[in-house]
Amino acid sequence: GAGVSQTPSNKVTEKGKYVELRCDPISGHTALYWYRQSLGQGPEFLIYFQGTGAADDSGLPNDRFFAVRPEGSVSTLKIQRTERGDSAVYLCASSLELGAEAFFGQGTRLTVV
Amino acid sequence: ILNVEQSPQSLHVQEGDSTNFTCSFPSSNFYALHWYRWETAKSPEALFVMTLNGDEKKKGRISATLNTKEGYSYLYIKGSQPEDSATYLCAFGDYKLSFGAGTTVTVSA
Numbered sequence: 001g002a003g004v005s006q007t008p009s010n011k012v013t014e015k016g017k018y019v020e021l022r023c024d025p026i027s028g029h030t031a032l033y034w035y036r037q038s039l040g041q042g043p044e045f046l047i048y049f050q051g052t053g054a055a056d057d058s059g060l061p062n063d064r065f066f067a068v069r070p071e072g073s074v075s076t077l078k079i080q081r082t083e084r085g086d087s088a089v090y091l092c093a094s095s096l097e098l099g100a101e102a103f104f105g106q107g108t109r110l111t112v113v
Numbered sequence: 114i115l116n117v118e119q120s121p122q123s124l125h126v127q128e129g130d131s132t133n134f135t136c137s138f139p140s141s142n143f144y145a146l147h148w149y150r151w152e153t154a155k156s157p158e159a160l161f162v163m164t165l166n167g168d169e170k171k172k173g174r175i176s177a178t179l180n181t182k183e184g185y186s187y188l189y190i191k192g193s194q195p196e197d198s199a200t201y202l203c204a205f206g207d208y209k210l211s212f213g214a215g216t217t218v219t220v221s222a
Contacts, residue, residue: 003156031208042117042202042212043157056209091157099145099208104157 002026004105006092012111013082021077021108025094032075033102034067035091043091049075050098082112115139117205119213126193126220133189134216136203140184147204148177148188151215157202160188193220 005024013019025032035043045059049069069075089109093102118137126132145164151157161170166181174191200217204210
């Protein structure tokens with residue numbers, strides 16, 4: 001597609017539920033990144049993929065968070081047993097290669113009630 | 114996590130006025146400094162990627178300078194227009210970007 005696409009744009013879920021957030025990167029971009037922006041803060045790095053593999057997942061806050069990119073294109077961020085503190089805007093970005101200019105999606109606003 | 118600070122947190126500008134704001138970052142192990150503009154309900158849009166000390170970049174009425182030795186960058190908006198209203202984020206790093214909290218600019222007609 002023309003840009004990075006994230007779905008859904010908004011997600012409201014109950015505490016304890018499981019959610020999946022999807023990211024479609026720009027075609028041909030090998031690098032894919034997930035960030036999370038909590039209220040009043042800048043985006044924080046979660047995980048980075050080069051191709052199919054998670055090259056750096058040091059930003060994932062705990063083991064309730066997991067992300068996959070099985071075919072080296074679309075990525076899914078999965079959050080188990082959601083907590084109210086997980087409420088944030090989850091941003092996905094992609095770049096042609098490692099460290100190149102990153103293009104962001106519009107984000108998924110997750111609200112855990 | 115690298116400490117990236119932006120100031121001010123927000124500012125209001127009259128249409129036609131010029132303004133500027135700051136991003137400060139660690140001066141050691143510099144790789145690159147990115148500026149993004151993020152309008153409500155849209156994707157963050159890349160404005161500049163700056164890598165060299167003394168770099169100056171310009172895009173229309175917006176420009177940026179970089180001082181890697183003292184660890185700061187300025188973003189300038191000349192002749193502000195209502196469409197410049199957005200949150201401006203700076204980010205420091207290589208592939209793993211550390212973002213500031215942003216400066217929210219509101220331009221009044």
